Amino acid sequence: MALDRWIALILLGFCLVYGYTAWFTMDASLAPFMKRNPVWPSTFPKLLSVMGIGASLIILFGLEKNEGPKPVEIDYRRLLDYNLGQAVTLLALMVAYAICLRPVGFIISTGAFLILGSVVLGERKWHVMIPVAAIATLVVWYLVQQVLGIYLRPLPGFLGG
Numbered sequence: 001m002a003l004d005r006w007i008a009l010i011l012l013g014f015c016l017v018y019g020y021t022a023w024f025t026m027d028a029s030l031a032p033f034m035k036r037n038p039v040w041p042s043t044f045p046k047l048l049s050v051m052g053i054g055a056s057l058i059i060l061f062g063l064e065k066n067e068g069p070k071p072v073e074i075d076y077r078r079l080l081d082y083n084l085g086q087a088v089t090l091l092a093l094m095v096a097y098a099i100c101l102r103p104v105g106f107i108i109s110t111g112a113f114l115i116l117g118s119v120v121l122g123e124r125k126w127h128v129m130i131p132v133a134a135i136a137t138l139v140v141w142y143l144v145q146q147v148l149g150i151y152l153r154p155l156p157g158f159l160g161g
């Protein structure tokens with residue numbers, strides 16, 4: 001079996017467990033007044049699990065394959081010829097972002113992650129990269145903070161966050 005099908009099989013198992021949790025265990029602990037709401041806290045996890053199961057089954061059964069030319073497959077014997085430095089650097093940036101999120105604040109850490117991540121991927125247009133990262137960061141912060149009502153520390157504590 002090809003690597004993409006093995007990954008789809010693992011993802012299918014994860015989505016089945018996630019779906020079971022969303023459909024059966026999350027709803028059992030709801031307060032009685034919340035059971036009358038049209039949207040429950042488990043609604044989005046239910047949708048994610050169904051979409052994940054569907055995507056996994058499509059890949060597992062090979063329905064996404066077309067009859068066109070085969071894509072170039074990864075040669076595992078020449079693994080060091082690929083851009084592993086970029087991938088490892090992005091993973092390190094993700095870990096640093098997760099660590100810095102609370103002490104540094106959402107706006108600074110997210111903006112820095114977006115800018116540094118785009119630099120790692122090869123973007124050099126600073127006049128485009130900085131405004132896009134700033135706008136994306138502020139829009140996401142506003143939506144999560146004001147619209148959803150979930151508190152995100154916007155700035156570090158010493159700056160009033």
